[in-house]
Structures are given as structure tokens and as C-alpha cells.
Amino acid sequence: MRQFLLFILIIIVGLTFITRLFYLQVYNSEAHNLFEDNAIRKVYDYPKRGFVYDRNGVLLVANQPSYDVMIIPREVKPLDTLEFCSLLKISKEQFIKTFNKSYHYSPRLPSVFVSHLSKEDYAVLQEKMRKYEGFYIQKRSLRDYQTTIGANVLGYIAEATQYQIDNDPYYNMGDLVGKQGVELSYEEELRGVKGIKFIQKDRFNRDIGPYKDGIFDTIPQQGKDITISIDAKLQEYGEQLMQNKHGGIVAIEPSTGEILSLISAPTYNPNLLVGRKRSRNFTKLYNDTISRPLIDRGLLRMHEPGSPFKALVALVALQENAITPQTTVTCSGVYHYGRKGTMGCHCGGGKRDLVLGIAKSCNSYFANAFRKSIDIIPDAGQAMDVWSDHMKSFGLGNFLGYDLPIGKKGNIPDGAYYDKWYPDFNWGATTIISNAIGQGEVLVTPIQLANVTAAIANKGFYYTPHIIKNIDGQTIDEKFTTKRQTTIDEKHFDPVIQGLHDVYNNGTAWFLKVPDIEICGKTGTSENFAIIDGKRTQLTDHSIFIAFAPKDNPKIAIAVFVENGYYGARWAGRIASLMIEKYLKGEVTLKQMEKLVLEKSLEDEYAKPYSGKPFTINK
């Protein structure tokens, strides 16, 4: 027995070692990854971020150098803080605070001491920099906006969040990434690929030369320049027209789906979110809860579509053979339904066919059309499903799929929706009759409305709206060049388009004609409510307008939404006409109308709910 003790011990120790090694090297080992190896310093070489041009080749966004003062706290030697602070334009308290913060982060690693020095400050500082050991200047590239427009479309860049750094291995602390708009949507194209150098460190964190003579090092790939479909002149004009108003304008080229302008008001100057003042300005914009300039109303503002929706109601009714263009309704100024339901109408009364019904925006006519298209199928739920599918084929009730990072679904109710609302009630067309005039449970965003307009202009199809025109000459994503067919046959569009055209001839927008341009449009006025001091209070109606022009071979489809602008033709209609003329002619001849729109401010309207006093509406 005695001779086996050591023998067995040797085998046990050998096996224990192999088990431990298995645990360390196989089970618990991360595969060797240069990026996670802290014996290797990674030095990044940042590429130029791609420029952004408008559809006519106008440069919108370029780059500018910026200089960060970096600190390695351990290497800092006693210095003339008074002079240093005055050069950096910071107070001594700030200096001490930032120093302690950096030291706390890491005494050995660099952190940003003062970010985004201006070129002038840099020039002064650079000469004296060598006096301040432990500090150095790092060059970065910031955005340089060549324009003051389109802030929400263009978006902005800012330092990557911790979440992004954790979830995308490409990003490092301090990297600038697109946060909104085109900068976010086309981040990967714009940013390029940064170059990297691997440097072998020793345990004192000193560089001891390139890792393996630099065979893994890469050179940066420049970011790609992109051209967006925005027409800068039209965008600028739209933003001017929307001054002192809240709302959104979306203009689309029907034949391609390109977004010509995407205006959200109030907006802000994109230059505010660049450089050293970025975070202060951002906070200011973010905290402005009345104007909310950071919210893109063109993409995010859900509202009831109002009368423009009647065009779709008519199309569905035609497709379902519930009416023909010749179907008439005699309007008495009020539409009766059910036992005691009534719906008022402002059309002036008289006998209406489809074309005249659209032109005059007759509520009675479309209440009838809607009711018929539901009643034609015995089961209301099924009928509503059919109706809903038609509506959704226009891109409503769901995300449109455009190439901007934000959006809202809107709402198109179907059978199940109302079954849920009225679980114990045999609901029918009359229960939900408000949908006929775009005031029921239907919700849309301005861009959805513009897309519907484009689909009508195209007589039954649309291209998914998009902001990209080309990326460094490459073709764009196939999904933006694929035709989306609606469920309405082409032949049904003719009478509806005629009706929309008559809106300008003898209808609700007769006073908005533009010389030499045949426009089809539709006014809309949508009631809206706010909760003020716990009470549901009606506010001035929203002014809504859709239009496309020219009538044949349309070049522009537009939707305008002006919050609390009262009736549709009043502001939204005027703005639409002016935008169309500006785009098609390049100049505006309707000077009178232009002056009126430019000068009118709705700020007092927006102040009413906050005044704390009773107020009148729709004046």
C-alpha cells in the first residue's frame, strides 16, 4: 500500500491541474479578440463624415474641425491654473470639478477636459499647450450646416450613449453618431468606417510599438456623400410660411415617392445643436413643451383627417359598388340617421352627385356613401373589415416604411375594433358614421395624408415615401422603387379627381386658384379637444388641406396640417397653393396671399389653453 500513496497523489494532482486548465482556458475563456485584449491599445483614425446634398445638388451639411482638450490626470504637473482657465474660458471651480471627475474615471486613461473649442480658441491655446503637461488636444470632426432649414429632417449627431457602446462593437466612448433624421437613418453610410491601429502595451500602460508590425491595422474608409430628395428652396419657403404656426407640411413627388419637403413647425436652427453649446441648447429645445420644436409634426402628429378623407370614403364605396358616380343625395343641411341621430352639413344644401359632393364637401353625401358601403354586406363587422383593408392599402393604419427613424401608425378601425368597443351592442354603419367625414376613430399623420394624396394623383398606386435620392451614385433600396398598388380600380379615380378639381373651381377652395396650374385639392376642418383643468374643452378646429398638381401628370402631392388654424381653406389651403406654385413655377405670383400667410401668427391661439381664462374658438 505504502508505495501507492505518492503514485496516486501524482495522478490526482495532474488531473486537478487539467480540470483547472480546462476551466480557465476552455470553459471560461473568451476567444482571443484583439479588441477586448487590454494589452493592445487601439488608436482610431476617424474618417470624414459624408456630406448631405439636396435634390438639386445644394450642399446642406458639411463638416468642420473641432478641438477637444483631453487630460490624462496622472501626468498632470502643477500648472498656472489662472492662465489655463482663462485660455479655456472656464472658472477655477469648473477646472477643479472636471479634474476630479476625470481622475475618478481613470487616472491613466484620457478623458475629455473641455470639448469643442472654436478654431480661434484653439489657435490661441495651441501655442501654450506644451506648458501644460498631461493635457493634449484631440481633433474631431463636427457637422457644419450650410443652411438653417430642415433641422428635423437632417437630424443631428452627438456622442454615442452607453447603450449604443455596449450594443454595437463599432462605437467607442466619445464617438459621434447620428441621433435623429437623416443622420440616424443613414448613419452607416455617412459615418464610413474608422481606421484602427493596434499598439502593443506593457503592464505600465506604455506603448512599446505596433502590434505585429501593424499587419492588422486598417485605414479609414471615408463616409459616403448622400443626396436627399428634399428641395431646399421649397423646404425653406414652407418653413417661412409656417412661421408662428404649429403644424406640418409634407410634399411628395407622386411618380417616385420622393419627399420634396418635410416641414415641421415650429422648427429650430440645426446649428444650435453643434459644438460646445449643444447640450445647453438641446435642453432648452427639449424643455419647450408648448412649441416642442424637437417633435417632427410632419411624421408624428396624429390627427383626425377631416374632410380629405371623404375622397377615400367615396373610392371605397365605388369599388364596393355601393354607389355610382351618378348616385345623388339631396342635402337639407342635416343628415338624419337611426332613430334620432343627426349630422350637420355646411355645404349649402341641394341635390348632390359625387363630383359636386366632393367639391362642396357635403357631409350628407358621404354619410350616405359610407352607410351604403357598410350596409352592402349584411354583417357590419365583415363590412368594416373590407372597408378597413381598402383604407390600409393606401398606407394608413400602419407605419409607412419610409426611411426616417420616427413615425406613428395612425389608426384605421376594423370590425374587431368596434366589437371590442361595443361588446354587448349590435353596432352598425350609423353607430360609426363619423368615419364617413374623417372624424371618427380614423387617425392619420401628415405624411400618411400626403401619401394618400399621391396615390389618388397616381390613380391607384404609390411608392413608399422616402428621403434618400442617392448614396454616392448607388441605387437606393428596392423597397422605394417598388410600386404599391391600392385595392381600388383605376377607373374609380376619374370622378373623384374631377370632384377634387372642382374644389378649386366651384368648391370650398375656389379662392385659392393659382394662375396657369390645374390643382386638385380637398379642404378639411377637424374638431379637436383638450383637457383643461380636468374638463374636456373644444379648441379651435385644425386647418387641413391636401392637394396635387398639375391635374394631369402630377408633379407634387401635398398635405398641410395647421394646428388650430380653423377651416381648411383658411391656412392649410393657402399654404398648399403657395407651395404648389413655388414648386412648379419656381416663384410665387400670389403676393397678396403670400403676405397674408407670412404675417399671420397663431401664437395667441396656442396661448389660449394656457391662459387660464375662458376663451372663444373658431374665430
Add this chain to the structure above:
Amino acid sequence: MYRETNRHFRFDWMTIILFLLLVGFGWLNILSASHIGETVDYFDFSQPYGKQLVFIILTFLLIILILSIESKFYERFSSLIYLVSMLSLIGLFLFGKNVNGATSWYAIGGMTIQPSEFAKAATALAVAKYISDLQTDIRVFKDQIQVFIIIVIPAILILLQNDAGSTVVYASFFFVLYREGLPKVYLIIGLLLVLISVSSLKFGAIVTAIAITLIVLAYHFTRRKKPAFLKTISVIIACIVLSFGIKFLYQNILQPHQQDRISLWLRLEKDPVKIAQMRRDILYNLYESEKAISSGGITGKGFLEGTRTTGKFVPEQHTDYIFSTVGEEWGFAGTTFVVVLFVLLLLRILHLAELQKSQFSRVYGYSVASILFFHFMINIGMVMGLIPTIGIPLPFFSYGGSGLWGFTILLFIFIKLDSNRINEW
């Protein structure tokens, strides 16, 4: 004629091949751990890898010398060798050079020699000689004391030079004595010693004392043939004294850094922040060596490609921490290879030792296996964090001339003794 040639080459070639593999692979890793920059000048004698190459070449001369001396010489002159070795250790107190706090080196010209590396072989010879003496009976207490003195003299001398790591190795002679008939009670005492020490530090002296009392009493009363009560009581008292003594030793005699090593190993500290700080400060070497080993993965990063090795992240990597280089550059495949080489070598020596006809050769062979085993177990266990930090080299592998020669002499005297086992007796 045939007999003549046969005699000269009848060495155990398997042991020699294992030795050569370890020395060769060891040198490659010393090269990795100590080279600077991209290009390698193999004969740059200012660098450890260049010096080690010289040591290895000299080692072959040493081997030839050892193998060409009559094997009788080692047995006959073992006492003298032991005496000279002990004198060389004593001489350190007069002429020794202090390196890293230990006075373990003679400096001769530009060279340093560490006599404690040779003392192991000398002690092994002396122990073999004493035990194989016909008058010695290891089961007798008087002889136990004498052999104990032979072992403890170098241990104490080395401890006095502040080289605690090398002292521990002398405990390995326990296996030799046990093999040769040391009563079992020592094994039980040894195990108890370890158990009580660990328990006393981990759970406290009082808890340990109570537990031992209960266990011994239970043993006493469950035995059919009751042992003398006085004997039981004295065992209990001895254990209690021991458990408090260990606690006292730990708190008052050990130096703070030794306390911290043990505290971390036994997980005595509970505060995670403090543990992290201690790991970073006190176990910096271990922390880095574990990281280097685990970063190697299954196949390693490749020869001369280890980033942590190149960056010299592991201090003392070419000496005591050489195994971490194997781990980083050769991965699990390489480390397992080294462990298997050592296990094969140790088992082979044990096997040969058992085959010896002379007791001297057997005891000596057993000593060689025990000493190498202790180095292997402590060094690799330490580098992987399995046992507290004890700074001793990995035989044949670590950088250092004295170490390499010491182990070579130790091993090849046995190979020489083994080669004669048929012709003698």
C-alpha cells in the same frame, strides 16, 4: 564486447527524452517571455533566453560528467557531499548576496549561484544513505529523529535566508520516509495538522477546538477496545493547543503579505471591494498570470504571439510564472502537454525507484520523485491560483542556471544509479 557497449547506454531513455522535452519547451517559453521587440537574437547573452541557452549547453557537460562517474561514488561520498552542501548554505550568512530580500546567492564575478538548489540533491543522498544503512530502522523513534535532523538542517538554514518557498520543499521527504516504513501515525498527524490549520483559520480556533474534542471523544467511545483515556485526553489537548497556536502564528508571526495571501486563498475576507483591492495589489502576479492563461483559449495565440507575454504583463514570467506563457501562447493544448510530461516523468521515476534492488537507489529515486512532485504541484498550482503564492521554480522549465543544474544533478544521479541496477548486487 556486447556487454561492454550495452552497459554504457543502458540508461533509461524515456526519462531522458521527457527531460529533454521539458528543457527544450521550457527554453522556447523563456524566449517568449523575455525577448524584446520583433527580432530575436538567439545568442544575445544580455537577455535571459540567451543566458539560459548557455546554461542548457553547460548542463549537457554536467550530464556527461555525472553519468561517467562510478555510481558507487554517490553512495560512498554522500555524507561528504551533504556536509559540503550544508557548509555552502552556512557560508551564505557571511558572503551571501541579498536579492529581493533573500540572502540565497553567492556572487562570483558576473554570475550568481544559489546553493539551496543543490542542497536538495545533497539532502536526498544523505537521507538515502542513512535509511539504507543496515543499522537504521525507520520504525524506531531514535532513527526517526536522526533522519529528521538530516532533513531539517538545510530547511532551517534556507528559512533563515528568508527563502520560505524553498524550505517548504523539504516537507516532500515525508513521502520518502513513509514509503520506507514511517509509522502511519505520522500520516494521520500530518493530515490532522493540515485540517486543523485550515479549519482554525477558516472557522476560528474555538469552533475547531470544540469540533475536534467531539470527534475524538466520539472515536474514543465507539471503539470496541477502548484506548487509554489519558491518551485520548492528551490528543485532544494537543489538537486544541495546535488550533490556537496556528491562529496565533497567523496573527502575530506571519508577515502582513503572507497573511494576505492566506486570507485570500482561504477566502477569509468577505468584503468584495477589499478582496478586489487585495487581488490587485497583493496578488497582482496571480491576477495577471490567470488572465494570461485564460486568454490562451484552446490552442493559444501562437509562439511569440502572446500579447500579455509580449507586453510583460506578468512580472517574473520567465522564472516562477513561466507556466503562464505556456498558457497564453500554446493554450490548453500546450498546458495539458506540459502537465502530462511532468506526470509521466514523475510516474516513470517512481516506477524505476520501485525496481531498484539497492535500498539506497530506491530511497534516492523516491526522493527525486517527491522533490520534483512538490515543485510541480506548488508551482503550477500557484500560477493557476489553486494554492497560495509560494515562490519556487518549475523544474527544467523556469529560467535560472542554479535551478536547472540543481534539478539536472538530482535527476541524473538517479539515472546513473538506475543504469547499474542489474550489475550491482
